[in-house]
Amino acid sequence: xxxxxxxxNADVADKLMSLAQLLSAQKENPxxxxxxxxxxxxxxxxxxxxxxxxxxxxxxxxxxxxxKAISGTIREIVQSGTTGQLEALRAQxxxxxxxxxxYPRLDPARVLRIYKKLKISSIAALEERLASGEIAQRxxxxxxxxxxxxxxxxxxxxxxxxxNLVAAVEGFLLAKCPVTRVExxxxxxxxxxxxxxxxxxxxxxxxxxxxxxxxxxxxxxxxLSSGENSALFRLASGILLKVEAEAGNNWGAALIVSTxxxxxxxxxxxAGGQVENLAASTExxxxxxxxxxxxxxxxxxxxxxxxxxxxxxxxxxVMAKDIRGELHAHSTSSDGANTIEQMALAARKKGYEYxxxxxxSQSLKIAGGLSEQDLWKQIRYxxxxxxxxxxxxxxxxxxxxxLVDGSLDYPDELLRELDYTVxxxxxxxxxxxxxxxxxxxxxxxxxxxxxxxxxxxRLLLKRPGYEIDAGRVIEHARKNxxxxxxxxxxxxxxxSAENARMARGAGVKIAVTTDAHSMGEFDLxxxxxxxxRRAGLSKESILNSRSWPQLxxxxxx
DNA sequence: GCCGTTTTCGGCCCGACTGTTTTCAGTCG
Numbered sequence: 010x011x012x013x014x015x016x017x018n019a020d021v022a023d024k025l026m027s028l029a030q031l032l033s034a035q036k037e038n039p040x041x042x043x044x045x046x047x048x049x050x051x052x053x054x055x056x057x058x059x060x061x062x063x064x065x066x067x068x069x070x071x072x073x074x075x076x077k078a079i080s081g082t083i084r085e086i087v088q089s090g091t092t093g094q095l096e097a098l099r100a101q102x103x104x105x106x107x108x109x110x111x112y113p114r115l116d117p118a119r120v121l122r123i124y125k126k127l128k129i130s131s132i133a134a135l136e137e138r139l140a141s142g143e144i145a146q147r148x149x150x151x152x153x154x155x156x157x158x159x160x161x162x163x164x165x166x167x168x169x170x171x172x173n174l175v176a177a178v179e180g181f182l183l184a185k186c187p188v189t190r191v192e193x194x195x196x197x198x199x200x201x202x203x204x205x206x207x208x209x210x211x212x213x214x215x216x217x218x219x220x221x222x223x224x225x226x227x228x229x230x231x232x233l234s235s236g237e238n239s240a241l242f243r244l245a246s247g248i249l250l251k252v253e254a255e256a257g258n259n260w261g262a263a264l265i266v267s268t269x270x271x272x273x274x275x276x277x278x279x280a281g282g283q284v285e286n287l288a289a290s291t292e293x294x295x296x297x298x299x300x301x302x303x304x305x306x307x308x309x310x311x312x313x314x315x316x317x318x319x320x321x322x323x324x325x326x327v328m329a330k331d332i333r334g335e336l337h338a339h340s341t342s343s344d345g346a347n348t349i350e351q352m353a354l355a356a357r358k359k360g361y362e363y364x365x366x367x368x369x370s371q372s373l374k375i376a377g378g379l380s381e382q383d384l385w386k387q388i389r390y391x392x393x394x395x396x397x398x399x400x401x402x403x404x405x406x407x408x409x410x411x412l413v414d415g416s417l418d419y420p421d422e423l424l425r426e427l428d429y430t431v432x433x434x435x436x437x438x439x440x441x442x443x444x445x446x447x448x449x450x451x452x453x454x455x456x457x458x459x460x461x462x463x464x465x466x467r468l469l470l471k472r473p474g475y476e477i478d479a480g481r482v483i484e485h486a487r488k489n490x491x492x493x494x495x496x497x498x499x500x501x502x503x504x505s506a507e508n509a510r511m512a513r514g515a516g517v518k519i520a521v522t523t524d525a526h527s528m529g530e531f532d533l534x535x536x537x538x539x540x541x542r543r544a545g546l547s548k549e550s551i552l553n554s555r556s557w558p559q560l561x562x563x564x565x566x
Numbered sequence: 567g568c569c570g571t572t573t574t575c576g577g578c579c580c581g582a583c584t585g586t587t588t589t590c591a592g593t594c595g
Contacts, residue, residue, distance in 0.1 A: 040567070040577085045567075047568080070568095079567070344595060373595070375582070376595040433595095436583085
């Protein structure tokens with residue numbers, strides 16, 4: 010008898026999500042609901058097949074978020090296709106909820122709220138209102154994002170999250186598939202901040218066998234299309250996986266085709282002719298053949314890079330090693346996890362010359378913003394600490410809220426005592442573009458304004474930023490001697506590459522900062538560096554590639 | 567339900583403000 014097809018990780022994860030959804034509808038303990046969602050996420054990210062793990066009697070509690078109870082639930086799902094608990098819950102709920110449970114990623118509380126407000130009661134109506142933009146308009150961007158994410162099959166993830174996925178797939182290809190060479194390409198290699206598809210170039214003498222193996226990745230990966238040398242899958246996480254086979258003697262040309270954006274390839278071919286089948290084993294050889302200097306993957310977007318490469322004016326892109334200090338970091342004084350001293354020592358260990366401590370200002374209560382008195386104390390404390398510590402200079406600073414009228418959240422007498430400031434918007438995101446822009450321009454008129462923090466306030470895949478007229482803000486910064494940051498938080502990366510490029514064009518320097526809330530987060534600098542490179546920034550455009558004495562001069566207004 | 571240099575119970579931020587809301591959920595870091 011033919012063995013029944015094993016249940017995929019995606020299906021197991023969906024069942025766990027359904028449980029979370031129905032428990033949530035029953036007003037169960039929210040932490041319990043969260044636990045099921047967390048376990049679902051863990052299952053989705055596995056490269057091994059959960060069904061096989063169960064069959065092999067593996068200990069599932071080894072995986073984070075899976076304990077004794079959920080491990081038992083997963084076993085039951087693998088063995089019977091469902092769980093008694095889920096079926097019992099399904100029998101109890103309202104018709105709206107029952108219909109909703111076909112979309113396990115929907116949060117019932119939020120959807121019922123939408124139903125009530127828009128006076129609808131079906132998924133079809135929900136989809137319709139999503140498409141018409143009514144959900145975004147009447148319930149906000151976060152709600153819109155949530156529904157969109159839950160109703161569509163295709164997903165995107167932050168570049169930062171894709172790191173783990175890429176490493177797992179690469180490991181799988183090398184360990185389980187008959188390939189002799191693997192290289193990641195596409196938007197991941199270009200370091201695009203949101204990834205919807207990961208793609209690999211492989212060298213193999215048996216591509217069909219590779220496809221067959223990949224269909225078993227994560228238990229089961231849906232094969233969307235396949236040809237002689239290329240195949241497209243949908244992984245459990247909803248991300249697309251593209252794999253292309255190429256021979257070593259054409260590896261370089263294939264790498265270029267697979268990595269560059271369509272625009273890049275078009276401009277490249279306009280400059281030098283057909284790339285494919287050039288029989289070039291390295292990328293450098295292709296560019297050389299076309300009379301171009303090497304183009305870094307981060308720049309292959311079809312902007313001005315081909316022209317720059319032809320003229321030999323390609324910028325030397327900034328690298329992590331060029332960074333000499335941190336300019337945006339929090340401590341336990343506000344909402345950070347580590348003390349000022351711990352942060353300073355961690356920065357020193359990273360090889361930095363200085364670390365600016367930028368705790369939140371007084372009006373940001375939720376983040377433990379410092380009162381004026383607290384900041385005065387902190388200034389004196391840092392002076393003492395600097396006398397005691399060697400090999401690192403702690404800069405006195407603050408992440409100062411830009412209030413709704415464009416004033417700063419501390420009086421000038423206090424701001425004057427700081428080495429510099431990072432000024433940010435944390436409230437009233439809903440102001441119109443003109444008002445929001447004026448607010449920032451007014452703030453920049455304060456002579457103690459140094460760096461604009463996360464200029465648009467966007468949170469990738471969660472909410473769009475507030476609207477600003479980037480051109481006007483950049484021009485005002487140039488006139489007033491103000492600067493920008495590229496905030497390295499993986500879900501901010503704000504300035505965007507586009508805005509950073511515009512700032513560079515205006516000659517306004519940019520700090521690459523981490524906004525670290527703990528010592529470990531200093532390492533996020535690599536995410537900001539990726540973004541800076543995508544913007545074509547060399548170290549000359551970067552503020553904190555400079556020593557503190559040099560910076561201090563730049564900060565004088 | 568998970569987790570543990572605060573290990574087997576008790577956390578799992580949190581708190582002020584906003585809105586077109588009609589009394590509380592969502593939002594900022």
